[in-house]
Amino acid sequence: MEKKRVYIAGLGLIGASLALGIRRDHPEVEILGYNRSEESRRIALERGMVDRATADFAAWAPLADVIILAVPIQQTIDFIRELAGLDLKENVLISDAGSTKAEIVAAAEDFLQARPVRFVGAHPMAGSHKTGAASADVNIFENAYYIFTPSSLTKPGTTEELQDLLSGLHARFIEIDAAEHDRVTSQVSHFPHILASSLMEQAAAYSQEHALTQSFAAGGFRDMTRIAESEPGMWTSILLTNPEPILERLEDFKEHLDRVADALRSKDQDRIWNFFEEGRRVRKQMEIHKRAGVDSFYDIFINVPDEEDAILGILELLRGTSVVNIRINEENREDINGILQITFKNREDLEKSAKIVRENTDYQVFLDE
Structure with missing residues (x-):
């Protein structure tokens, strides 16, 4: 029996990590890869992420049973248009990994409608500041949402087949409408990036007259930006393919800022207190603190003295544990203790590490529950 062939177009962080996840649960599948960069193709081949790699997208698409487009949004749309003119296998399953969905689903329904193919939009809500095949991580999707946005080309059993293929990602699969996906992500993903860059732009201008702005930018400012x-x-591509929901969120946020400004001008203590209390209450209720939230990370906070080798000592205790990120909060502190924040991918590592630190030090340890 012929091996099932999966063709991943784009061997960057997401595409290469998808390949690793498929490989983990389905070693029998033949994985083909496309990438313009020779370096990423070389790394993907050397590390066994793919069986074969090419710089010619169209060449291997007809060989595939499943095609996953893990490239930028506009290139995804261009590839969908190109696929419509190729001699693809009948009933081939095509999906993508774009951060906005409505335009991609519309393109698929437009260009592929007359072809005997299946298409389901997808958005794996995971990522990193790192890029390229060299940064691929089989665990990057663990407990993160993997969103499917069905189309008129999504036949019965399509998403189930894709979920089975991607079972090695250990992700949380969910189906929603493409337009609703774009509305929700405009609030929790797209708008926050605009806000973060706006804060940086504002701070840069402000620091021209107030130089200490850059020195004091720690804690909350660092986390927000x-x-x-x-x-x-x-x-840029995300904003241009989801403009209406994002513009609506921007206008709504202006109204929130205006209400806070009015309360401050009138020195309305109760309104100001309620503003902060409501923010605190809502955040505690959101999935941010729970398994399968958007980031799906687990944090431990350790009060450490400002002493030589204190942090190195903790990291030595945790040798062998998989750590996602490490940061030192309150770097401009005046007190004796700072906060070491260590991020883990799963709760098991979090709880094990907290136990080790508590048993071997007298530092205060807090978990982000």
Whole structure:
């Protein structure tokens, strides 16, 4: 029996990580890869992510039983148009990994409607500041949402087949309408990136007259603006393919800011207190703190003294544990203790690490529940 062939177009962080996930649960599948960059093709081949790799997208598409387009949004649409003119296998399953869905689904329904293919839009809600096949991680999707946005070309059993193929990702699969996906992500993903970059732009201008702005930018400011370091080309494409929901969120946010400004001008203590209390209450209720939230990470916070080797000592205790990120909060502190924040991908590593630190040090340890 002929091997099932999966063709992944785009061997960057997402595409290469998808290949690793497929490989984990389905080693019998032949994985073909496309990428313009020779370096990513070489890495993907050397590390066994793919069996064969090409720089010619059209050449291998007719060989595939499943095609996953893990390329930028506009290139995804261009590839869908190109697929419509190729001699594809009958009933081939085509999907993508774009961050906006309505325009991609519309393109598929337009260009592929007359072809004997299946199409389901998809958005794996995971990522990293790292890029390229060299950064691929089989665990990057663990507990994260993998969203399917069905189309008129999504036949019965299509999403189930794709879920089975992607079972090695250990993701949380969910189906929603493409337009609703774009509305929701405009609030929780797209608008926050605009806000983060706006804060950085404002701070840069402000620091021209107030130089200490850059020195004091720690804690909350750092956490709120971390995503401003994201790749600008990708976010330009996201905004331009989801303008209406994002513009609506911008107008709504202006109204929220105006209400806070009015309360401050009138020195209305109760309104100001209620503003912060409502924000605190809503955040505690959101999935941010729960398994399968958008980021699906688990954090431990350790009060550490500002002493030589204190942090190194903790990391030595946790040797062998998979750590997603490490940061030192309150770098401009005046007190003796700072906060070491360590991020883990799963709760098992979080709880094990907290136990180790508590048993071997007298530091205070807190978990982000």
